[in-house]
Amino acid sequence: MNRHLISAGDLSRDDALLILDTAAELAQVASRPVKKLPTLRGRTAVNLFYEDSTRTRTSFEVAAKRLSADVINFSAKGSSVAKGESLKDTALTLEAMGADAVVVRHGASGTPNRLTNWIDGSVINAGDGTHEHPTQALLDAYTIRDRLGRLDGLSVVIVGDVLHSRVARSNVLLLATLGVDVTVVGPPTLLPVGVETWPCATSYDLDAVLPKCDVVMMLRVQQERMHAAFFPSAREYSRRYGLDARRMATLPEHALVMHPGPMNRGMEIAAEVADATRSTITEQVANGISIRMAVLYLLLGGTEPAIGHDPAHTEPTESA
Amino acid sequence: MTAQRYLLDGVRPLGGEPVRMLLADGRIAAVGTDVDAAGAEVVDAAGLHALPGLVDLHTHLREPGREDAETVETGTLAAALGGYTAVFAMPNTEPCADTAGLVEQVWRLGRDAGHCDVQPIGAVTVGRQGERLAELGAMADSAARVRVFSDDGNCVSDAVLMRRALEYVKAFGGVVAQHAEEPRLTEGAQMNEGALSGVLGLGGWPAVAEEAIVARDVLLAGHVGSRVHICHLSTAGSVEIVRWAKEKGWDVTAEVTPHHLLLTEDLVRSYDPIYKVNPPLRTDADVQALRQALADGTIDCVATDHAPHSLEHKETEWAVASPGMLGLETALPIVQQALVDTGLLDWAGVADRMATKPAAIGGLAGHGRPLAEGEPAHLVLYDPAAEWTVDRARLASRSTNTPYAGHALPGRIVATFYGGRPTVLDGKPT
Ligand SMILES: [Zn+2]
Numbered sequence: 001m002n003r004h005l006i007s008a009g010d011l012s013r014d015d016a017l018l019i020l021d022t023a024a025e026l027a028q029v030a031s032r033p034v035k036k037l038p039t040l041r042g043r044t045a046v047n048l049f050y051e052d053s054t055r056t057r058t059s060f061e062v063a064a065k066r067l068s069a070d071v072i073n074f075s076a077k078g079s080s081v082a083k084g085e086s087l088k089d090t091a092l093t094l095e096a097m098g099a100d101a102v103v104v105r106h107g108a109s110g111t112p113n114r115l116t117n118w119i120d121g122s123v124i125n126a127g128d129g130t131h132e133h134p135t136q137a138l139l140d141a142y143t144i145r146d147r148l149g150r151l152d153g154l155s156v157v158i159v160g161d162v163l164h165s166r167v168a169r170s171n172v173l174l175l176a177t178l179g180v181d182v183t184v185v186g187p188p189t190l191l192p193v194g195v196e197t198w199p200c201a202t203s204y205d206l207d208a209v210l211p212k213c214d215v216v217m218m219l220r221v222q223q224e225r226m227h228a229a230f231f232p233s234a235r236e237y238s239r240r241y242g243l244d245a246r247r248m249a250t251l252p253e254h255a256l257v258m259h260p261g262p263m264n265r266g267m268e269i270a271a272e273v274a275d276a277t278r279s280t281i282t283e284q285v286a287n288g289i290s291i292r293m294a295v296l297y298l299l300l301g302g303t304e305p306a307i308g309h310d311p312a313h314t315e316p317t318e319s320a
Numbered sequence: 321m322t323a324q325r326y327l328l329d330g331v332r333p334l335g336g337e338p339v340r341m342l343l344a345d346g347r348i349a350a351v352g353t354d355v356d357a358a359g360a361e362v363v364d365a366a367g368l369h370a371l372p373g374l375v376d377l378h379t380h381l382r383e384p385g386r387e388d389a390e391t392v393e394t395g396t397l398a399a400a401l402g403g404y405t406a407v408f409a410m411p412n413t414e415p416c417a418d419t420a421g422l423v424e425q426v427w428r429l430g431r432d433a434g435h436c437d438v439q440p441i442g443a444v445t446v447g448r449q450g451e452r453l454a455e456l457g458a459m460a461d462s463a464a465r466v467r468v469f470s471d472d473g474n475c476v477s478d479a480v481l482m483r484r485a486l487e488y489v490k491a492f493g494g495v496v497a498q499h500a501e502e503p504r505l506t507e508g509a510q511m512n513e514g515a516l517s518g519v520l521g522l523g524g525w526p527a528v529a530e531e532a533i534v535a536r537d538v539l540l541a542g543h544v545g546s547r548v549h550i551c552h553l554s555t556a557g558s559v560e561i562v563r564w565a566k567e568k569g570w571d572v573t574a575e576v577t578p579h580h581l582l583l584t585e586d587l588v589r590s591y592d593p594i595y596k597v598n599p600p601l602r603t604d605a606d607v608q609a610l611r612q613a614l615a616d617g618t619i620d621c622v623a624t625d626h627a628p629h630s631l632e633h634k635e636t637e638w639a640v641a642s643p644g645m646l647g648l649e650t651a652l653p654i655v656q657q658a659l660v661d662t663g664l665l666d667w668a669g670v671a672d673r674m675a676t677k678p679a680a681i682g683g684l685a686g687h688g689r690p691l692a693e694g695e696p697a698h699l700v701l702y703d704p705a706a707e708w709t710v711d712r713a714r715l716a717s718r719s720t721n722t723p724y725a726g727h728a729l730p731g732r733i734v735a736t737f738y739g740g741r742p743t744v745l746d747g748k749p750t
Contacts, residue, residue: 088635108639109510109521129639131521166521193524194515310730 001298004123006112008134008174016177020142021301022294023287029066030290040069045101045253047073047096053105055285056126056136060103067174067179069300072097083310087111091118100300104128122299130164136260137170139291141178143280144215146287147256152179157209158200159190159241160219160268161190161230167221167260172200177202183209186241189230217258234267244270248278256277256280324741326350330366331701333691341370343697345593346740351693354358363745365623368734369667371733373405373436373496373698374677375687376648377575378472378551378623381407383429384422385414387395390628391720395648396435398580398626398716400743402648403700403733406437406679406687407626409687410475411448417452418443420462427464435743439684442466444485444496448474453485460492467683470497472551473598475533477503483539486546493683495547495573498537500558502600507528510639512585512600520588522638525600527555534558538572540566549681551573554599558607563618573681575623576610578647578654583607583723592636594723597627600643608734614673615664621677628719646722648713653729655703659732667704695717697740706732 001015011019016130029035045064047057057073064071076090094102101122104112105176109129116123127133145151158176162168173183176199183189183201195202203209219239231237238244243257251257257269257279265271274281328341340355350356360576374659376399392409399407409426411417417426423440430438441668442459446452448471459466469662476482476498485496506529511517513524534550538561543550550562550567553574583608584604587595595601611618627644634641655674659665665673671688679688689695709728712720736744743750 086632086636108637110638113591114637129521163518168519169519173713192518193513193526194518197515199520220546 003299004112004116005134005295005299006116006123006125008137008170008177011174011228013117014076015137016141016174019291019294019298020138020145022298023138023142023290024076026297027287027290030286034064036068036289037295038068039062041069043069043097043100043300045069045071045103045296046097046099047071048090048102048104049075049110050106051127051274053127056105057287060126060292063289066293067296069177069296071206072099072218087114088118091115092298095119101296102280111136123194124299127166129166131166132170133166134170134174135292135295136167137174137294139284139288140171140217140258140260141174142287142291143258143284144256145261146283147280148152148214148254151175153181154214155181155183156210156215156217157183157213159185159206159218159243161221161225162186162195162219163190164225165194165219170257171217172198183213185209190225202296207247207250210247211252213251213255215253215256215258216243220260220262221264221268238267242268242270242289243273245272248273248276258284260284323415326740326742327355327359327360328701329357330364330369331368332506333370334671335369341691341736343740346697348691348693348695348697353511362364363732363735367705368701370691371403371667371671371700371702372691373690373700373738374403374650374652374674375678375682375684375734376404376407376624376626377427377468377621377678377682379409379648380412380628380644381409381426382396382628383413384425388718389630391624392429392438394716395434395626395628396430396433396438397749398646398648399689400435400736400738401716401733401749402650403702403736404648405650405698405700405738406439407648407737408441408468409441410470410472411441416443418448420448420455423459423464423466425463432660435562436738437684437687439468439682440464441468441470441472441497443551444469444471444476445448445481449455450474450476450478450481453481454486455489456488456494457492460494467492467494468549469494470499470551472497473497475499475501476534477535479540483540486541487544492548492648493610495549495681495683497549497551498533499551500533500537501529502529504537505532509600511588511596512602514585514603516585516588521589522588525601526605527557528557530599531557533571534561537572541565541572541642542568542570547571547573548649552577552580552599553610553619553736554580554602556606559609559613559618562656563613566618573620574618575621575624575678576614576619577724578622578651578658579645580610581607581614581622581658582597582654584655587723591638593636593638594645594721596638596641596643596684597625597645598643611658611662611664613729615659615669620681621673622651623657623678624648628717629721630719634721644675644721646715646717646719649717650710650722650724650729652700652702652733653731654726656731657729660704680747697737699731699737703733703734704730706730708732
C-alpha cells in the first residue's frame with residue numbers, strides 16, 4: 001500500500017481487497033459491548049476539514065477513536081488564502097503537532113496531493129473538490145459485496161451529475177479495479193469531457209440500462225446545477241434521470257439502490273425508493289466507519305490482520 | 321549614450337563565421353575580420369553567437385501595485401539577463417495602465433532603471449473592464465508613445481467594442497493585442513479541457529474558447545482593415561485560423577510563449593500551481609503544431625508572458641493559485657531546446673522570431689535590427705553549447721515561480737549590450 005490514500009486509482013486490486021477484508025474483520029468490533037481496539041494507541045489523527053461535512057468527519061472520528069488514536073478536529077472554513085493562513089502553514093503546524101494521519105476535506109481538487117509535499121504522515125483524502133472521495137467508494141464496494149456476496153462480474157450503474165461528482169470518479173476507478181462492469185448515465189452536459197477514456201461504459205438512457213444492472217447508484221444533483229443550463233428544468237431531469245417506483249420496478253429482483261447522501265427526495269430519487277428494503281442508504285453509513293478504521297489501520301498500523309495476531313501491537317481486548 | 325568602446329573578438333553573428341565587431345557610441349561601428357581595436361575594451365567572444373537584443377512583446381512588470389512580486393527595476397534586470405534589450409509592459413497593474421499618466425510613469429521607471437527599453441502597453445478599455453474605450457489617443461500621444469493596446473488577463477469579449485478599438489487605433493498606427501478567451505466558455509476553468517481535466521476534477525478551459533475569439537477577431541480585422549495581434553496562442557486550432565487569415569491577406573500577427581512550446585498539460589497531474597498558466601498548458605499535439613507554426617512563420621514571434629507571482633500565491637491550492645510563470649531569464653534556452661535543437665529553426669530564425677518580428681509588431685524602431693555597421697548596438701552574446709541548471713536563488717526577478725528550477729537547460733546568455741553598453745557581462749549584471 002502507498003503511504004497516502006489520495007485516489008481510488010492508487011489502489012491495486014490486492015490493496016482494495018485487503019481494505020475490504022480488514023473492514024469486515026473490524027466490523028465485528030462494532031457488535032461488541034466495548035467498541036474499542038488498542039491498535040493505534042499513541043497515534044494522532046487530524047481531521048482537517050475546510051468544507052463542512054459532519055457525516056464524513058464524524059465517521060473518520062469514530063473510526064480513529066475505535067482504534068484508540070487521539071483525534072484532533074481542525075476545521076478551517078473557506079479559502080485558506082482568504083483567511084490569511086496558507087495551506088502550507090497549516091500543514092507545517094500539523095506536522096509540528098506530530099500528526100500521523102491527516103484526513104483532509106477541501107473544496108479544491110488536488111489539495112490532498114499538495115499536502116503530501118509538506119506532511120510526513122499519511123494523507124487521507126476525505127473528498128477534494130470535484131476530484132475524488134476514495135473512502136466513499138470503498139464503503140460503497142464494501143456494501144455491495146456485503147449484500148450481493150461478490151463484486152467480480154457485477155454490473156453497476158452510476159446515475160446523474162458525474163461531471164461534478166468526486167464519488168462517481170472514485171467509484172468508477174475502484175469498481176473497475178475490482179472487476180465490476182460500470183456504466184455511467186446522465187445527460188451529456190453532466191458527463192465529463194473525455195469520459196470515453198474512463199474504465200466504464202456511458203449511456204444517456206437510464207431506462208435502457210436498468211433491467212440489466214445489479215446496482216444502481218444515484219448521485220446527488222446540486223441545486224446550483226439547476227440554474228446553470230446543465231439541463232432545462234428539475235422536472236425534466238427528474239423525468240429522464242430520476243429513480244421513481246416505476247423505474248425501480250424494471251430492476252432485477254436482487255438489485256440494490258445506493259446513494260452517497262444527502263438525498264434530494266423527489267429529485268434524483270423518489271421517497272418510496274429511498275426507503276425501500278433494497279436501498280442500502282443507512283448501511284452505507286455504518287459500513288463507512290469500518291472502512292475508515294481499515295484505512296487508518298492499514299496506513300498507520302501495518303499489513304497484518306487487524307485483530308489479535310501480533311502480541312507486540314495488540315493488547316488483549318476487554319472480554320465480553 | 322556611452323563613449324565606451326567594446327570590441328567583440330571572435331563573435332559569430334547569427335551563428336555564422338567568426339568576426340570582430342566594434343561597438344562605439346551606441347552603434348555597431350564596424351564588423352569584419354580586421355577591425356581595429358584601438359582604445360576599445362576587448363571582449364573575448366570566441367565561439368559565442370551574437371543575436372540582436374531580444375524584444376519581448378508581452379511582459380508583466382507588476383509595478384505599480386504589486387511591487388512585492390516584481391518591479392520595473394527587477395523585471396528589466398531579469399530581462400537583461402535573459403538577453404532582452406526591450407520589453408513591452410502589460411497594463412494589468414494596480415492601478416491599471418489606462419491613462420497617459422500611468423503609461424508615462426512606467427516608461428520613466430524603465431528609463432531610470434536603464435537595463436533595457438520599457439515600452440508600455442496601454443489598456444484597451446477603462447480599468448480593463450471591457451465596457452468603455454480607454455483614452456487610446458492620449459496614450460499614443462504621451463511621452464511613452466504607446467502603439468500596442470491590450471486588456472491582457474482579460475479578453476475584449478464585446479464584439480462591438482473590439483471592432484471600435486481595431487478601427488480607432490488605425491489613426492496612430494496602433495495594434496490591439498488580444499488575450500483570446502471567450503469568458504463564458506472558461507467560467508471555473510482551471511486547466512486545459514480534455515480527458516485529463518475530467519480525471520483530475522479540474523474545470524476545463526476548452527481550446528474552442530480561444531479559437532472562437534481568434535476566429536472572430538481575424539474576421540473583424542479583415543472587415544475593418546486593421547491590425548490585430550493574438551497574444552499567447554496555445555492551440556493547434558488557433559494556428560489553423562491564423563494561417564487561414566494570413567492567406568486571406570489580413571493584417572494578423574500572433575505570438576507564442578516559451579512554455580507553450582515545451583510543456584504539456586500532463587504536468588498538471590502534480591497539482592503543483594507552478595504549472596498553472598492562462599491560457600493553460602495544452603496537449604503534445606498542440607505543442608507540436610505551435611512549434612511548426614513558429615518555424616513556418618504562421619506564428620510571428622515568441623513572447624514570454626513573464627508573470628511573476630509571490631510565493632504565497634503559488635504555494636497553495638491549485639484552485640486559488642495565481643496563473644502565470646516567469647519567462648524572461650529562460651526564454652532563449654527554451655526556444656533553443658524546443659526549436660533549434662530539434663532542427664526546426666536556425667539562429668537567423670531565432671533572431672527574427674525573438675527580436676525583429678516583435679519589434680516590428682510593436683512599432684519599436686531601433687530594435688530587432690540586423691547586426692550590421694551603423695545599426696544600434698543592441699545585442700546578446702550567447703553560448704548555445706553551454707548548459708546550466710536553473711537556480712531559484714540566482715534569478716534576478718523578485719519572484720521565483722519558474723517551472724524549470726533544478727532543471728538543466730541548454731545555452732547560456734553570456735552578455736547583453738543595450739545601446740552599446742553591457743547590462744550583462746559573463747552572465748552577471750554589470
Ligand atoms: Zn494573457
